[in-house]
Amino acid sequence: LVLRNAFKAFDLEGTGWIDHADVSNILEILGQKLEPPAVKALIKEVDKGTTGKLNFSQFCKLAARFIEVEEDQGALQAELKEAFRVYDKEGKGYLTVATLRGILHELDDKISSQDLDSIIEEIDADGSGTVDFDGKRSKIKYS
Numbered sequence: 001l002v003l004r005n006a007f008k009a010f011d012l013e014g015t016g017w018i019d020h021a022d023v024s025n026i027l028e029i030l031g032q033k034l035e036p037p038a039v040k041a042l043i044k045e046v047d048k049g050t051t052g053k054l055n056f057s058q059f060c061k062l063a064a065r066f067i068e069v070e071e072d073q074g075a076l077q078a079e080l081k082e083a084f085r086v087y088d089k090e091g092k093g094y095l096t097v098a099t100l101r102g103i104l105h106e107l108d109d110k111i112s113s114q115d116l117d118s119i120i121e122e123i124d125a126d127g128s129g130t131v132d133f134d135g136k137r138s139k140i141k142y143s
Contacts (some may be wrong), residue, residue: 003063004108006030007056016114023062032066043095058119058123084133094132097124 004031008014010022018026024039034042042065046058054062087095087103095103097120104116123131 002030003060004111005058006063007059014112016112017051017055018059020047020052020054021056025057025102027063030063030066035143055118056115057122081133094130097131098130100131 006026007018009029010018010026020040020043023043024034024036027034027039042062043054046061047054084095087099099115100123101120103112104119
């Protein structure tokens with residue numbers, strides 16, 4: 001939610017995009033003061049186009065480099081797997097994209113359809129319409 005709120009604070013028109021010029025300010029709010037050449041290099045890594053703007057998904061990829069993981073990865077993986085099982089009510093080993101969309105909306109009822117689409121596109125990269133935990137279908141990746 002911190003990233004979403006920071007993003008929305010600079011997406012004043014609610015277009016789902018922020019200007020490259022805003023990235024440095026957002027990172028500074030998040031406690032990361034970077035020199036302009038470093039910010040430019042980071043933006044270039046996530047924005048392959050020439051739009052001069054980043055969407056929320058691209059911004060998250062950029063900002064993820066600065067978020068410290070405080071929990072043990074093994075413990076986090078176990079918690080995520082348990083949460084996955086809770087929503088996999090039929091025990092099929094996967095969730096449909098529609099179910100995942102509902103879960104994400106339940107977790108953040110203010111999430112926009114555009115943000116949901118970006119998240120789903122990331123997770124269901126092969127377009128199968130399903131998401132599983134162990135990688136047999138499009139998988140949820142945790143690192």
